[in-house]
Amino acid sequence: MVSRPLCFRGRGDRVGESNGRLVAVGISGSPGATSKSRLLVHYALERLAAWGASTELVDLATLPADALLGRGAAPPVAAALERTIRARIVVAGTPVYRATYSGLLKVFFDLLPQDSLVGKIGVPIVTGHDRGHSLAVDHGVRPLFASLGAMVVASGVYGTSAQFTNGQAAPELLVAVDRAIGEALALAGAARVCGNETSL
Numbered sequence: 764m765v766s767r768p769l770c771f772r773g774r775g776d777r778v779g780e781s782n783g784r785l786v787a788v789g790i791s792g793s794p795g796a797t798s799k800s801r802l803l804v805h806y807a808l809e810r811l812a813a814w815g816a817s818t819e820l821v822d823l824a825t826l827p828a829d830a831l832l833g834r835g836a837a838p839p840v841a842a843a844l845e846r847t848i849r850a851r852i853v854v855a856g857t858p859v860y861r862a863t864y865s866g867l868l869k870v871f872f873d874l875l876p877q878d879s880l881v882g883k884i885g886v887p888i889v890t891g892h893d894r895g896h897s898l899a900v901d902h903g904v905r906p907l908f909a910s911l912g913a914m915v916v917a918s919g920v921y922g923t924s925a926q927f928t929n930g931q932a933a934p935e936l937l938v939a940v941d942r943a944i945g946e947a948l949a950l951a952g953a954a955r956v957c958g959n960e961t962s963l
Contacts, residue, residue: 790847791821792867800856803932803936868907885915901919
């Protein structure tokens with residue numbers, strides 16, 4: 764099937780949420796600061812920023828644990844929730860734990876109000892040791908986004924340990940992230956389909 768590539772609008776024609784700019788937030792659901800999923804979330808935010816989006820990273824491992832578990836309130840957690848609700852594009856990254864997303868990601872999503880992601884666009888990014896856990900994207904993170912009303916891009920991202928060398932992601936994995944971000948921008952109205960051109 765022939766498909767058409769995305770043509771991104773110029774800087775003077777962006778659709779945005781805050782001061783005329785598209786707002787995107789990346790959520791790192793890994794307890795490790797150097798995790799593979801966090802690296803991919805960071806790369807996704809870089810790509811969004813390159814197209815003029817205002818981006819922020821929410822690193823769940825740095826937030827107060829008691830507040831994440833609902834045992835009290837903490838300004839950093841409240842701010843992270845507010846940033847997520849305000850964003851138009853939400854990128855969520857997680858390693859696979861027991862065949863699904865991390866507990867950190869689960870407790871954070873549990874704190875988001877019902878329907879708080881309606882009208883938002885979700886980008887799921889999952890990493891695991893091998894391909895055996897790749898269904899965690901569709902059976903785990905995608906339904907997690909949908910439970911709060913988010914639209915989820917068709918091209919979720921799954922990376923294996925073999926696709927990382929010396930802390931760097933393989934080119935084909937970065938291409939997969941680029942594809943997912945392109946779909947998110949198109950859904951957000953920040954991109955359009957080219958006229959009669961065709962993609963590879």
